[in-house]
Amino acid sequence: MNSAYIYLQLYRLFDDVTPIKADCGRLCSKACCKGEDSGMYLFPGEQNVYKLLNPSWSKIDYTDLEYNYNGKKVRVPILFCNGNCDRYQRPLACRIFPLTPYLNTDGSVDIIIDPRSKSICPLAKGLYIDEYSSNFVKNIRKCFNILTKNKEVYTFLDTYSRQLDEYRKFL
Ligand code: SF4
Ligand code: SF4
Structure with missing residues (x-):
């Protein structure tokens, strides 16, 4: 199955489920949508969603973050x-912002507050993980329990989590 259809199904977990019950965008005038140079990483295979939908509001580029998969270096799309x-x-x-998956060195996956979000998101600054909507956290776990069955997602998550470790050192 084309990975686009898997992501489109997973997206539905978050159509009506948000970080807190209220509209958090009112707290900060949607600060997470306002960074001029910022973009959002796409998970492995997610780019196919945008090849399929080709929305006029999006542009995809490649970051310097790369992981090795099947003997090739893969640059992470943004x-x-x-x-x-x-x-x-x-x-x-x-x-899933401001939460993110994190691969521990023992191979288990946690859902954590994204260390990169702390400078922009009032929820990330003010809430512990158990203060987010339980359905939100549950659906993120569900989503990554499914995605990490894919070896490429798991490999990506290892590289991504080590990058998060670098951010965490500064906090
Ligand atoms: S920055 Fe945080 S509080 Fe503001 S809209 Fe984004 S997720 Fe919600
Ligand atoms: S793509 Fe993400 S960052 Fe951009 S406007 Fe939509 S929710 Fe905000």
Whole structure:
């Protein structure tokens, strides 16, 4: 099955489930959609969603973050937007923000507050993980329990989590 259809199914977990019960965008005027140079990483295979939908508000580029998979170096794609999107087409990283998956060195996956979000997101600054909507955290876990069955996602997550470790050192 094309990975686009898997992501489109997973996206639905977050159509009505958000970090807190209230509209958190009112707390900060949607600060996470306003960074001029920022973009959101796409998870392995997620790029196929944007090949399929080809939304006019998105642009995809490649980051310097790379992982080795099947003997090849793969650069991680990043999606840029103009601060407005079709809510039903936004990428997974936006749907789970300010939380993110994290691969521990023992191979287990945790859901953590993204250390990169602390400088922009009032929820990330103010809440412990158990203060987020339980359905939100549960659906992120469910999503990554499914995705990490794929070897490429698991490999990516290892590289990504070591990058998060570098951010965490500064906090
Ligand atoms: S920055 Fe945080 S509080 Fe503001 S809209 Fe984004 S997730 Fe919600
Ligand atoms: S894609 Fe949508 S949700 Fe994500 S940063 Fe851009 S405007 Fe915000």
